Amino acid sequence: MAETSVENSITPDHKGNVVSRFVWTYVFATDHKVIGLQFLFSSLIWFFVGGFLALAVRWQLAWPWSDMPIFGHMLFAESGGQMSPGFYNMLFTMHATIMIFFVIIPILAGAFGNYLIPLMVGAEDMAFPRLNMLSYWFMWPAFACIILSFFMPEYGASAGWTSYPPLSVFQGDAQSLWLLAMVFVGVSSMMGSINYLTTIIQMRAPGMTMFRMPMTVWGMFITAIMQAFALPVLTAALLMQLSDRLLMTGFFLPENIAVNNGVATSGGGQVLLWQHLFWFYSHPAVYIMILPAMGMVSDIISCFSRKPLFGYRPMVYSITAIAGLGFIVWGHHMFISGMNHTLAMSFMVSTMLIALPSGIKVFNWIGTLWGGKLQLTTPMLFCVGFVAMFVIGGLSGIVMSAPPVDIVIHDTYYIVAHLHYVLFASSVLGVLGAIYFWFPKMFGRMMNERLGKIHFFLTFVFLNGTFFPMHFLSRMPRRVADPYIYEGLKDLLPLNQFMTICAIGMGLTQLIFVANFFGSMFFGAKAGRNPWNANTLEWTTVSPPPHGNFDVQPVVRRGPYEYSHPETDSDFFPQTKTS
Amino acid sequence: MNETDAINRDATGNSNTKVFLFVFLMLCALTGISFWVANSYLMENRVVGWSAMMLVSVAKALLVILFFMHLWWERAWKYVLTIPALFMGVLLVLLLVPDVGYRYLTYSKDRRENAPKPVVSDTIDVNPANYEIR
Amino acid sequence: MNSKANPSNETDATNGGLDGGSHGHIELKYQPAVPVPKGKLAVWLFLSTEIMFFTALIGTYIVLRFGAPEGSWPTPGDVRVLEWLGAVNTFVLICSSVTIVFGMEAAKQNKAGKAKSWLFGTFVLGCVFLGIKAYEYNSKFEHGIHPGTPRSLLYDRADLNYLSAVKSNLDAEILSLEKEKTALVSESVVPHDHDVLDTLVLIRAGLVQWTQRTVGEAENPMMRELALESLAHQINPRTSNPRVEAYLASENADVKNQIAELMGQQETVEQDVREMQERIDVLSEQLKAEQDDARKPDIESELSAATEASKTAATKATELVDLLTPLENRVSAYEQFNGLHEGLNEHFHLKLPMVIPSGNTWANTYFLMTGFHALHVLGGLVAFMVLLMLRLDRSRAGLMENVGLYWHFVDIVWIFLFPLLYLF
Ligand code: HEM
Numbered sequence A: 001m002a003e004t005s006v007e008n009s010i011t012p013d014h015k016g017n018v019v020s021r022f023v024w025t026y027v028f029a030t031d032h033k034v035i036g037l038q039f040l041f042s043s044l045i046w047f048f049v050g051g052f053l054a055l056a057v058r059w060q061l062a063w064p065w066s067d068m069p070i071f072g073h074m075l076f077a078e079s080g081g082q083m084s085p086g087f088y089n090m091l092f093t094m095h096a097t098i099m100i101f102f103v104i105i106p107i108l109a110g111a112f113g114n115y116l117i118p119l120m121v122g123a124e125d126m127a128f129p130r131l132n133m134l135s136y137w138f139m140w141p142a143f144a145c146i147i148l149s150f151f152m153p154e155y156g157a158s159a160g161w162t163s164y165p166p167l168s169v170f171q172g173d174a175q176s177l178w179l180l181a182m183v184f185v186g187v188s189s190m191m192g193s194i195n196y197l198t199t200i201i202q203m204r205a206p207g208m209t210m211f212r213m214p215m216t217v218w219g220m221f222i223t224a225i226m227q228a229f230a231l232p233v234l235t236a237a238l239l240m241q242l243s244d245r246l247l248m249t250g251f252f253l254p255e256n257i258a259v260n261n262g263v264a265t266s267g268g269g270q271v272l273l274w275q276h277l278f279w280f281y282s283h284p285a286v287y288i289m290i291l292p293a294m295g296m297v298s299d300i301i302s303c304f305s306r307k308p309l310f311g312y313r314p315m316v317y318s319i320t321a322i323a324g325l326g327f328i329v330w331g332h333h334m335f336i337s338g339m340n341h342t343l344a345m346s347f348m349v350s351t352m353l354i355a356l357p358s359g360i361k362v363f364n365w366i367g368t369l370w371g372g373k374l375q376l377t378t379p380m381l382f383c384v385g386f387v388a389m390f391v392i393g394g395l396s397g398i399v400m401s402a403p404p405v406d407i408v409i410h411d412t413y414y415i416v417a418h419l420h421y422v423l424f425a426s427s428v429l430g431v432l433g434a435i436y437f438w439f440p441k442m443f444g445r446m447m448n449e450r451l452g453k454i455h456f457f458l459t460f461v462f463l464n465g466t467f468f469p470m471h472f473l474s475r476m477p478r479r480v481a482d483p484y485i486y487e488g489l490k491d492l493l494p495l496n497q498f499m500t501i502c503a504i505g506m507g508l509t510q511l512i513f514v515a516n517f518f519g520s521m522f523f524g525a526k527a528g529r530n531p532w533n534a535n536t537l538e539w540t541t542v543s544p545p546p547h548g549n550f551d552v553q554p555v556v557r558r559g560p561y562e563y564s565h566p567e568t569d570s571d572f573f574p575q576t577k578t579s
Numbered sequence B: 001m002n003e004t005d006a007i008n009r010d011a012t013g014n015s016n017t018k019v020f021l022f023v024f025l026m027l028c029a030l031t032g033i034s035f036w037v038a039n040s041y042l043m044e045n046r047v048v049g050w051s052a053m054m055l056v057s058v059a060k061a062l063l064v065i066l067f068f069m070h071l072w073w074e075r076a077w078k079y080v081l082t083i084p085a086l087f088m089g090v091l092l093v094l095l096l097v098p099d100v101g102y103r104y105l106t107y108s109k110d111r112r113e114n115a116p117k118p119v120v121s122d123t124i125d126v127n128p129a130n131y132e133i134r
Numbered sequence C: 001m002n003s004k005a006n007p008s009n010e011t012d013a014t015n016g017g018l019d020g021g022s023h024g025h026i027e028l029k030y031q032p033a034v035p036v037p038k039g040k041l042a043v044w045l046f047l048s049t050e051i052m053f054f055t056a057l058i059g060t061y062i063v064l065r066f067g068a069p070e071g072s073w074p075t076p077g078d079v080r081v082l083e084w085l086g087a088v089n090t091f092v093l094i095c096s097s098v099t100i101v102f103g104m105e106a107a108k109q110n111k112a113g114k115a116k117s118w119l120f121g122t123f124v125l126g127c128v129f130l131g132i133k134a135y136e137y138n139s140k141f142e143h144g145i146h147p148g149t150p151r152s153l154l155y156d157r158a159d160l161n162y163l164s165a166v167k168s169n170l171d172a173e174i175l176s177l178e179k180e181k182t183a184l185v186s187e188s189v190v191p192h193d194h195d196v197l198d199t200l201v202l203i204r205a206g207l208v209q210w211t212q213r214t215v216g217e218a219e220n221p222m223m224r225e226l227a228l229e230s231l232a233h234q235i236n237p238r239t240s241n242p243r244v245e246a247y248l249a250s251e252n253a254d255v256k257n258q259i260a261e262l263m264g265q266q267e268t269v270e271q272d273v274r275e276m277q278e279r280i281d282v283l284s285e286q287l288k289a290e291q292d293d294a295r296k297p298d299i300e301s302e303l304s305a306a307t308e309a310s311k312t313a314a315t316k317a318t319e320l321v322d323l324l325t326p327l328e329n330r331v332s333a334y335e336q337f338n339g340l341h342e343g344l345n346e347h348f349h350l351k352l353p354m355v356i357p358s359g360n361t362w363a364n365t366y367f368l369m370t371g372f373h374a375l376h377v378l379g380g381l382v383a384f385m386v387l388l389m390l391r392l393d394r395s396r397a398g399l400m401e402n403v404g405l406y407w408h409f410v411d412i413v414w415i416f417l418f419p420l421l422y423l424f
């Protein structure tokens, strides 16, 4: 351990040429900050890949069967640039897969979890730096599988991100690659979550009791617990589906279904079993995709309201409750699957219950904003946007949680509206806010405020333009390449064109972010240790923090949200400050 | 807390050895019991036999966890770690059970009587290549 | 876990002696929430994830097993499971759990040599477990029990799909044996002992083609089912099946009656043929002897009529032989195969498809659960090998404990798998 840690630390006295130094610093990195940035950069790259796929989906929905700009002629020259329905299936499948497994989960848990947890609890690094390194490395086989799958005859997995059998078992080899990739992502997340849990439980600085931890750390903590319990189940299910495809066992298929050149599967499996196992992971996964964002948003909102977080403990309890309830609601994705009715009813009740802790959180964010000295910086704008958008997404969730309603709107654009309000309009806005907020800590320079605000306003407008109209499309089925073959849906074409134009606008807006990100990395104003006058521990050290994180032993004396505290003159009261 | 420290807390010399040997004998005996149950009259009512065997397994697992894995001597944190995992495991299985789909081995009377007469030609339409021999 | 790489940190009370202290930066103090080393905590967390993994597998087993048709789950005998062998393996794992505990105790008392021998004992027991597992797997593969088609020879029910599988399996086997035989003949080696080929040919004629014919001709679906069922029963009888046996016996009596009747017919036809021949002989004599040209045409026409009749009779005779051969094949197949209470497959060491209801589902779940368990055992053995290369003194007791925790978990999984797979 000791040798490698010394090797990969960014020490100036390191001997060796530039290449070996680069390799040791960035490839064999065991420093949590470097690994965090590795996750950040790979996720951002995938974010743009996933975005392109989404735009292609939108293109087809707005101008069906027309020549896609640039790519149409590259891929489909013989058919005059017109994509095939199968290609459309690939587009939405890979879009969801990449956004969920390669962007949001790695950027929240991988990037921010890695970067912030040790800094915020006052640790020099993660509990197991080499395990941490492995957890990033395990993303690469997954990346490789997915990239490879794009070059398969069917251009990639196309059974939807939910990969329901029997459909998924009739797919080509890309589907096997997809399953393998998900196994690797799972192993990576599992290693990460064990590491986070150990770090948070055992490596908090003196005085950092559990209830003095910032909400970000709480979010990561609960997320890690959820991952630890939910992921193994998905891994098992993925391996079983892989064996159904490759060995033709029959875990998820009725007997004697001909797969693979007419060879029948053996044994009688159960289709619903896959759905249960899949959603046992994937519903908790949607909270894995938002709890860390909720934590970071809580920190940012409190900081820029210059006010303690309203109801810190209820916030903690409510994310714990969300996590607990999150494990017993998965059946709401299966209401029309033919599942047991009594079971469906209990899933309905628990789903409705989950709105309660979610509501508490929204209430507390508003309570924090209420009467605060609001500083509308870019990160704050994104976070306020998060709260507003989460209300919309949460409300549509409750609408769908009643089976009678869901039976009608399941698999329509209403669902797409819901999931994009919670995932894009909430999680991604939260992530962007967090990037603006912690960028100074990561790179030692501020991001450009003016560009940031433009970025926010355009994103906000375009995202609502793209996703809000979907609420009215509860009669338009999702995952259909050309809905307009139905007479009754023909009138939806103009609306879809409007949404696509907004989506393109939203895509272009992100270029402002790219410019701001890289520009600020090199030319941004130098940030000090604590540019936002925030309380938490990471702001007490240098920006960017050195290897080992802290130059003085942090000793925590109070909670993280003591803004505008009566005992001090300044409006913030760092956790370590002696009064 | 030092690693060796935590372990030495319960290292009271020989008495542990006796405990471990006792547990070992218990485990062997319990294995024998479940073997006996499987071949005894208890299996006449299968649910009774199954429950008995599962109880024996739970007892064995408890013995291993408590003594071999030292949980007996650990402090309260043991509950925080083990109970949620147990709860989640039991929950998953319990909620899977209502959706067991029952399959049937025989065709229904209706389906049998209305089944089309099978065509059996001398060359049955199955590609022998799909049936690997040996 | 890399918990104990740096023994010099042993006295460091704050970070549990993990991940080697500071290098070039200040050493931080922590307030751990749980009074155990980080490595041990991480192992426990890892075991929680493992619990969920195996729960998913066991849940799958439960769903598939209880979804299986009523009363169809294979018995141990059906799928070549030896209960006592599973019990032996349970015993082996329990022993290995004990040895590793003693190894850890020895390490705690700083008796490195003793610790190493205990650990080595554990390693050996783990290998024994895997050896027995390998033997069990092999005995299943030998009987055509595999996870997944097309290697699996198990079928859920005796239907046309099954019949065609038997047929193509048999055809391919006969073809390859014939090729072998001609190869031997062309090398002018005297082919020895081609009993197997004869048996297979008889099975094809007397069982498979017969069943195929019966199924094709029977109007009554029940008869079709019985015919298919009896084929499956003759290949691999699961239990004694009086219904099928009665069917076979009565069918045999029936066939014998038919044969007797046909033989009777055959006799008359042969009589006819003989008579006609005689008459032809007489007539041709007559024709030769006849001097009067005017009477010749009469005799000639009589002769041609007789030839015609003789031809018809001969055709009738060959037709009768054609009718008789399958029946006779059937009877000889019945006589040769019916006494074999262990079935054709077992008796002649054949690999014909077998009907075991839910057999494939059983095989899938069995190989799934024992396979992942065996992989975990393998992982433990690798960890033991690494440990065996170290000096197992007091400083390594923590590491020993962590590996031991994992090993005990593997043991616990088996404690549940044993009754589920062998005794239920
Ligand atoms: C107030 C809390 C929430 C409730 C009551 C709720 C309810 C639901 C229901 C009932 C569905 C199934 C709709 C259907 O397929 O017919 C659903 C789908 C979905 N939800 Fe939520 N939800 C909530 C929050 C969230 C959050 C916070 C996220 C993610 C961050 C999320 C992500 C999703 C996704 C991705 C889907 C679609 C899955 C798919 O079919 O592809 N939901 N939600």
Ligand SMILES: [Cu+2]
Residues within 6 Å of the ligand: A282, A283, A286, A329, A330, A332, A333
């Ligand atoms: Cu859900």
